[in-house]
Amino acid sequence: MEQNSSIQINKVKYSENAGKISIEFSKTADGHIAEYSGVFDEPAEPEFYNALSSLLDPVLKILEFNPKEFKERIHPYGVTYKHKKDGDMMAIISSKLDIDETQIAINTPIRSCGESQEDENKTSCFDQETIDKLKNLLHQTENYLKGKRAQMSLFEQDGNESKKDEDPFRDNPPQTPTHPPIDWQETIDNMSPHA
Numbered sequence: 001m002e003q004n005s006s007i008q009i010n011k012v013k014y015s016e017n018a019g020k021i022s023i024e025f026s027k028t029a030d031g032h033i034a035e036y037s038g039v040f041d042e043p044a045e046p047e048f049y050n051a052l053s054s055l056l057d058p059v060l061k062i063l064e065f066n067p068k069e070f071k072e073r074i075h076p077y078g079v080t081y082k083h084k085k086d087g088d089m090m091a092i093i094s095s096k097l098d099i100d101e102t103q104i105a106i107n108t109p110i111r112s113c114g115e116s117q118e119d120e121n122k123t124s125c126f127d128q129e130t131i132d133k134l135k136n137l138l139h140q141t142e143n144y145l146k147g148k149r150a151q152m153s154l155f156e157q158d159g160n161e162s163k164k165d166e167d168p169f170r171d172n173p174p175q176t177p178t179h180p181p182i183d184w185q186e187t188i189d190n191m192s193p194h195a
Contacts, residue, residue, distance in 0.1 A: 012141045013078030013094070014052055019043070022078075023141060043150035048140040051133065052076055058130040059095050062108045073098040074106075079137055088114035091126070091134050 011024040021044060024037040055076040060067050065074065078094040092110045096103040112124055113131045126134065 007142055007145060008083055009081055009138050009141050010083075011078065011080045012052075012137065014049070015077070016075075021048075021144065023145065025141075025145065040144070044140070044144050045148055045150055048137075048144055051137040051140045052078075054133045055079070055093050055095075055130075055137070058126070058133065059093055059106075059108060062093075062111075063106065070097075075103075079134060081134075081138070082110070088112055089134075093134075 006028050008026045008028070009023065010026060011022070013022040014020075015022070019041060021040045022037070023040070024035075026033050026035050028034075053076060056071065056074060057067075059065075059074055059076055060070060074095050074097055076093055076095045080092045080094070082090040084090065090110050090112050093108045095106050097106050111126045113126055113134060
């Protein structure tokens, strides 16, 4: 019997200080929904972190912060997604704002990612560029849940990671021991039975 399943990301958060990724998601399998949450300490692929940091410009724009003054002080760290029954998705982008020696959490207002909104409700919708960035973060988070994580090199040279496709035995192939062929029938015939 073929199982029909899908994953829906509800919240993703990255704690840089702790080096942990928190994910809340629901999984639908054959019409049954199960809610999951997890905290992971395995590093993600660089695309995950890039997707999260790409939300900086939308945060600045939505919160009407001057980029010259705030670009170095705001750090997006998470998104909460709300999936509506009509297929529309809404989101809140969470960021940290550096103030003196500490940080405070700030959120964008919840906005729609749908394209069905009327022009008069334009302030309640993300622009297309932000929608694409939010969807990319969803995709990268799904990849993380499916096991696509940062790969550590087993063969490091001078502190640099070697290429994934590089053959570590290219210059020094392992030597295969050579033995004369074994005549298994003769070996079996010469075995003595247990007394």
